[in-house]
Amino acid sequence: xxxxxxxxxxxxxxxxxxxxxxxxxxxxxxxxxxxxxxxxxxxxxxxxxxxxxxxxxxxxxxxxxxxxxxxxxxxxxxxxxxxxxxxxxxxxxxxxxxxxxxxxxxxxxxxxxxxxxxxxxxxxxxxxxxxxxxxxxxxxxxxxxxxxxxxxxxxxxxxxxxxxxxxxxxxxxxxxxxxxxxxxxxxxxxxxxxxxxxxxxxxxxxxxxxxxxxxxxxxxxxxxxxxxxxxxxxxxxxxxxxxxxxxxxxxxxxxxxxxxxxxxxxxxxxxxxxxxxxxxxxxxxxxxxxxxxxxxxxxxxxxxxxxxxxxxxxxxxxxxxxxxxxxxxxxxxxxxxxxxxxxxxxxxxxxxxxxxxxxxxxxxxxxxxxxxxxxxxxxxxxxxxxxxxxxxxxxxxxxxxxxxxxxxxxxxxxxxxxxxxxxxxxxxxxxxxxxxxxxxxxxxxxxxxxxxxxxxxxxxxxxxxxxxxxxxxxxxxxxxxxxxxxxxxxxxxxxxxxxxxxxxxxxxxxxxxxxxxxxxx
Numbered sequence: 001x002x003x004x005x006x007x008x009x010x011x012x013x014x015x016x017x018x019x020x021x022x023x024x025x026x027x028x029x030x031x032x033x034x035x036x037x038x039x040x041x042x043x044x045x046x047x048x049x050x051x052x053x054x055x056x057x058x059x060x061x062x063x064x065x066x067x068x069x070x071x072x073x074x075x076x077x078x079x080x081x082x083x084x085x086x087x088x089x090x091x092x093x094x095x096x097x098x099x100x101x102x103x104x105x106x107x108x109x110x111x112x113x114x115x116x117x118x119x120x121x122x123x124x125x126x127x128x129x130x131x132x133x134x135x136x137x138x139x140x141x142x143x144x145x146x147x148x149x150x151x152x153x154x155x156x157x158x159x160x161x162x163x164x165x166x167x168x169x170x171x172x173x174x175x176x177x178x179x180x181x182x183x184x185x186x187x188x189x190x191x192x193x194x195x196x197x198x199x200x201x202x203x204x205x206x207x208x209x210x211x212x213x214x215x216x217x218x219x220x221x222x223x224x225x226x227x228x229x230x231x232x233x234x235x236x237x238x239x240x241x242x243x244x245x246x247x248x249x250x251x252x253x254x255x256x257x258x259x260x261x262x263x264x265x266x267x268x269x270x271x272x273x274x275x276x277x278x279x280x281x282x283x284x285x286x287x288x289x290x291x292x293x294x295x296x297x298x299x300x301x302x303x304x305x306x307x308x309x310x311x312x313x314x315x316x317x318x319x320x321x322x323x324x325x326x327x328x329x330x331x332x333x334x335x336x337x338x339x340x341x342x343x344x345x346x347x348x349x350x351x352x353x354x355x356x357x358x359x360x361x362x363x364x365x366x367x368x369x370x371x372x373x374x375x376x377x378x379x380x381x382x383x384x385x386x387x388x389x390x391x392x393x394x395x396x397x398x399x400x401x402x403x404x405x406x407x408x409x410x411x412x413x414x415x416x417x418x419x420x421x422x423x424x425x426x427x428x429x430x431x432x433x434x435x436x437x438x439x440x441x442x443x444x445x446x447x448x449x450x451x452x453x454x455x456x457x458x459x460x461x462x463x464x465x466x467x468x469x470x471x472x473x474x475x476x477x478x479x480x481x482x483x484x485x486x487x488x489x490x491x492x493x494x495x496x497x498x499x500x501x502x503x504x505x506x507x508x509x510x511x512x513x514x515x516x517x518x519x520x521x
Contacts, residue, residue: 064089086293094295235260302334431462
């Protein structure tokens, strides 16, 4: 089915994304049993999916949505993963949601598949308190897909509703899927026996994960959504994942939010690609172009589509780490927003196994790769008032958030982490946050463990009183290991704005899945 080279799943630290929490449920019992009995790993079928549809809002208004999902097969008929939807047409730029996705499928013919899906997410934006209410989004769909050598093309009917808002819309959609195979192993404790086979080592595909600090110099001619002049500058913080297609060409995905200036609540999720030219063994030039949904924080980007192009210089500072400086420009085709962009990135470079097909892989073929301990969590967090001025309205209401957290264990007791959350209840539907940090985990017994973590990042929207967008959060938690890969964790903590009166106590509940990825030694 896959005749073209496909970007593979990045096993370290990424968010992303967008997009990688579906691994928590992607490993079937059959694959794990096969690994234990034959010392082989069965690659998991997966796909990146894009959808486009137009919602009908009250008052004869329309809003064009694009969706992006990462889905992993549990078995032949069921896929689970994560996704995000954002406005790119209409008048609601900055309307963005994220959440969990699932789909059941049935093959009708050799190349035809019927599918039915469900997305449960949270978010909102752009004067959407009435439209989205607390932010809970439900999307169901029914459709058909046709498999080709260049990906899967589909169409169908979807229904999108915000149960505590006023959006309820049924519409057709178009879909494209990019299938690939991901090589992971359920749990951390599995040690294979050798099978004696003489298997060639798998090839490595270059990946990069970056922490990004960006500054926008906003054109003076660009008014905000209130009609008043926008601030001249805005600072953003976020992450970027890059996957090489070949020696020169690459794809990339980034997510960033405002953490400085006066546009807290602004967020952008951009996907694209580019060309890399090596100047020496340690220095390279890169050009890129990307597009995606963006908005919030009073930025006038019309329907929400943002275009981005730029040039970067990358300099290695160690065998696997590099610094990158980039310049570029962003603009909203349907709004007045445009800005010059300067960014500094700290990049970690590594390789993941190239998996050409669904054929089982011998553990001996992974001799050139190190096993990495990772964990993904489906997270619910509720904020409770710790300062009377923490919100501009509804100050006595708590805010409930839904999201995903990915942890990379650098040792048995220490991990680095990233999370993204959006409000689904509490009349704060436009609130979103993206945080990064570090944590520690210690066992109390065979199944019980305790954790602590500290994070920092960007947050805003939904009427929370954050100036600039920079926040910090600290959590402690108690976990119980349900099985080798699955655990449940309850936590308590606090979140505070660096500027502004936003302060809240945090109660959390998460379901986590432990898995092993592989990175080139």
